[in-house]
Amino acid sequence: MTKHYVAEPYKIKVIEPISVTTKAERERFIAEAGYNTFLLRSNQCMIDLLTDSGTTAMSDNQWAGMMLGDEAYAGSRNFLHLQEVVREYYGFRHIVPTHQGRGAENLLSMIMIKPGDCVPGNMYFTTTRAHQERNGATFVDIIVDEAHDSQLDLPFKGNVDLSKLERLIAEVGAERIPYLCLAVTVNLAGGQPVSMANMRAVHKLCAAHGIKVMYDATRCIENAYFIKTREEGYADVTIAAILKEMMSYADGCTMSGKKDCLVNIGGFLCMNDEELYQKASELVVLFEGMPSYGGMAGRDMEAMARGIVESVDYNYIHHRVAQCRYLADKLDEAGIPVVKPTGGHAVFIDARAFLPHVAQDRFPAQTLAAELYVESGVRAMERGIVSAGRNRETGDHHRPKLELVRLTLPRRVYTYAHLDTVAEACIAVYKRRGRIAGLEMIHEPKVLRFFTARFQPLVDLAKTKARQPADIEKDDVSAQYRPAVLR
Numbered sequence: 001m002t003k004h005y006v007a008e009p010y011k012i013k014v015i016e017p018i019s020v021t022t023k024a025e026r027e028r029f030i031a032e033a034g035y036n037t038f039l040l041r042s043n044q045c046m047i048d049l050l051t052d053s054g055t056t057a058m059s060d061n062q063w064a065g066m067m068l069g070d071e072a073y074a075g076s077r078n079f080l081h082l083q084e085v086v087r088e089y090y091g092f093r094h095i096v097p098t099h100q101g102r103g104a105e106n107l108l109s110m111i112m113i114k115p116g117d118c119v120p121g122n123m124y125f126t127t128t129r130a131h132q133e134r135n136g137a138t139f140v141d142i143i144v145d146e147a148h149d150s151q152l153d154l155p156f157k158g159n160v161d162l163s164k165l166e167r168l169i170a171e172v173g174a175e176r177i178p179y180l181c182l183a184v185t186v187n188l189a190g191g192q193p194v195s196m197a198n199m200r201a202v203h204k205l206c207a208a209h210g211i212k213v214m215y216d217a218t219r220c221i222e223n224a225y226f227i228k229t230r231e232e233g234y235a236d237v238t239i240a241a242i243l244k245e246m247m248s249y250a251d252g253c254t255m256s257g258k259k260d261c262l263v264n265i266g267g268f269l270c271m272n273d274e275e276l277y278q279k280a281s282e283l284v285v286l287f288e289g290m291p292s293y294g295g296m297a298g299r300d301m302e303a304m305a306r307g308i309v310e311s312v313d314y315n316y317i318h319h320r321v322a323q324c325r326y327l328a329d330k331l332d333e334a335g336i337p338v339v340k341p342t343g344g345h346a347v348f349i350d351a352r353a354f355l356p357h358v359a360q361d362r363f364p365a366q367t368l369a370a371e372l373y374v375e376s377g378v379r380a381m382e383r384g385i386v387s388a389g390r391n392r393e394t395g396d397h398h399r400p401k402l403e404l405v406r407l408t409l410p411r412r413v414y415t416y417a418h419l420d421t422v423a424e425a426c427i428a429v430y431k432r433r434g435r436i437a438g439l440e441m442i443h444e445p446k447v448l449r450f451f452t453a454r455f456q457p458l459v460d461l462a463k464t465k466a467r468q469p470a471d472i473e474k475d476d477v478s479a480q481y482r483p484a485v486l487r
């Protein structure tokens with residue numbers, strides 16, 4: 001029996017009707033969308049677990065703040081409020097607002113990277129790596145090996161492997177490492193957190209070599225919750241205090257406010273360094289807007305300031321993580337392979353284990369996401385070979401060990417009854433998994449292909465045949481540590 005049932009710490013004031021569709025309609029919709037759930041229309045989806053990005057239900061207090069938007073071109077009071085809140089909760093001196101997280105990644109990559117640099121990080125994220133590469137850097141994965149194993153149940157699978165970092169510094173030289181990008185939590189590893197001890201150690205090692213540490217703070221509240229509940233010494237510390245300590249081990253951060261700031265749009269770049277701030281505020285006017293609004297309306301900055309205050313409420317984050325665990329436990333009880341331990345924003349199904357007869361080149365996770373949609377109207381997202389893109393040197397697919405389907409929970413949106421429906425749909429697909437064939441890619445964009453790639457189904461099951469384990473071993477696992485490529 002599933003037990004983790006934490007009641008919603010809010011009540012529902014406004015509702016949005018959900019579309020109900022038939023299976024025949026969904027078969028047509030997914031074919032029209034090229035078997036890519038990103039290309040479905042939202043009104044074709046019954047329960048939309050594509051992403052937790054920008055899909056948050058805002059509170060009455062945030063909506064009230066929207067009415068107090070000061071839309072002045074310069075010096076908006078909402079910016080001053082946001083600045084004050086970010087300084088108080090995140091502890092950084094400077095904040096540059098941007099339209100969303102990748103706006104901040106763009107500025108950070110432009111001001112810090114020189115061609116030929118390398119940027120270590122705890123597993124790649126699509127937009128983050130794309131900006132690093134666009135500015136001439138090579139991303140090097142220095143996450144602990146355990147992160148690539150979906151079944152290892154360890155508390156901090158987002159940690160940096162310090163020996164990989166030391167080796168990298170020794171091999172390429174600190175002068176070619178403009179900063180280390182630490183994601184708290186690690187989206188593509190299944191929402192795995194980084195421990196406070198690891199943050200402290202990363203900071204110490206980087207500081208000794210003059211390397212800056214920039215966080216991807218997108219899901220930092222979830223990370224803080226895991227520190228509170230899993231790391232010794234933090235059980236009685238508030239989420240706010242944990243957040244502040246986490247950020248004290250960084251020189252700055254990028255933030256997609258669409259996640260842990262509880263808003264539908266917005267982001268920011270933070271730093272303590274004066275010179276970096278000057279550079280960022282010169283570029284922000286070119287790419288986003290005035291330094292006092294970046295890419296956001298005054299009302300959005302107000303909603304974000306209020307969202308940040310709400311986000312550190314223990315009851316909010318406790319319920320959120322409990323919802324993820326509730327769904328994961330239901331799937332686990334049915335024998336469906338899910339990534340362990342469950343993260344804070346999503347439940348990830350291991351598509352390699354779910355569809356072992358579908359070779360990675362036949363896109364098992366893409367296939368499974370499409371099947372799940374047809375079964376039930378539940379929209380999920382591929383996080384595997386399609387998301388990983390191609391190796392810039394060889395032109396072949398990157399072949400990540402983790403071939404996952406992500407069921408992402410929007411914040412404060414769905415109830416446990418919705419989650420039961422999702423679990424039932426996954427179980428129904430699991431029961432007929434042996435009859436599921438893979439897909440073929442028929443349209444492949446060059447950059448961030450997963451957003452708009454198109455596929456067609458393989459009707460012949462024989463064509464899905466899995467490759468031999470020996471072939472899999474030979475694959476380029478993009479995630480593995482390979483400093484030799486930098487020489």
Ligand SMILES: Cc1ncc(COP(=O)(O)O)c(C=O)c1O
Nearest residue numbers: 100101102125127187216218256
């Ligand atoms: C870990 C992480 N970093 C960065 C981003 C980029 O943020 P945004 O979507 O706001 O551009 C996202 C989501 O896209 C993310 O999940």
Ligand SMILES: N[C@@H](Cc1ccc(O)cc1)C(=O)O
Nearest residue numbers: 050051052053126127187387
């Ligand atoms: N960051 C968001 C939106 C997004 C999705 C996929 C990406 O690869 C990039 C951005 C998410 O993780 O859901």
